[in-house]
Amino acid sequence: MALGLAVETSCDETAVALFDTKKGLVKDLVASQVSLHAPFGGVVPELSAREHVKNLTPLLEELFRDTPYGFEDLDFVAVTVTPGLLLSLVVGVAAAKAVAHYLNLPLVPVHHLEGHVYSVFLNRPVEHPFLALVVSGGHTELYLVEEFGRYRLLGSTLDDAVGEAFDKVARLLGGSYPGGPFVDSLARKGRPTVNFPLPKVKGEFNFSFSGLKTAVLHFLRKNPDYPKEDVAASFQKTVAEILISKTVRAVERFGVKRLAVVGGVAANSELRRRFSELQREGVEVLLPEPRYAGDNAAMIGLVGAMRYERGKFAPLDLNAWPNYPLEKFGREWT
């Protein structure tokens, strides 16, 4: 067995985890910055980085508390190096490098989306191949994961990410940031009575959400007294239909009947319900536990462990990158 420390600071959550290559996740912690950014209606990059600087060391101390382990028991350090807010990523990368350098441990780089993609395997053995639909605040992408490190991008959003659409529609409905959980709970009290049009999108597996957001805006302008719960439920139903139609097409095209739906938006109750229905059609649908749908370091620990076992380490002059396509990262770091 080998014990890894995982660090994730790509956006507005400071997260750390201890991950054992044999026994799996030992412990993980997330310090959320939601209340800090809420008054600004979105993540403020500089504030986020400063908050990581403030939170990371106490979080690391707390991580080892009530575990039989200390820093001296670590075998490797895994860290999110891309994609994300550069200033925020740099804080985590610098901390991980300091620990790795001081303890003379291998440093293992992880792509944030790889973390999300494998988050469904935190409580079960990893099985390839599978399709992975990544739905988060910054990404809406469909991948065919042939094996570890072999990621084939099938399609992505041509405009807004789905989480972004949730955040914008929440604002239109009078909610605060982050909008996903607000729309989700509002929709639970409503019925999908409005038929929003499905977008026509170039590319078989590409997505688009900005037209839907505009349709909601126009509808609310024309019908200011319409029950907001019903608008939320209708928006959510349309999002589910867009995502499911493209994904089902990929299942059929590639004959891969295992599907992971991951990322912050995978916490959405309607999406979880609708995707779970695909099981009846013989598709094995894997969803992360809601607490591991959003950003966390447990998923970074899991991917770090897989890369560590393959002996793929980074030199100590490793840097952070705001963007790095997952396909390319997989090829170069596996």
Ligand code: KG4
């Ligand atoms: O993966 P994540 O935590 O961070 C990124 O890497 O982007 O995703 C955050 C996104 C936000 O847009 C948030 O509104 C959305 O996930 N989200 C949800 C729900 N919970 C979080 N969207 C819909 N329904 C939810 N229950």
Ligand code: ZN
């Ligand atoms: Zn994320």
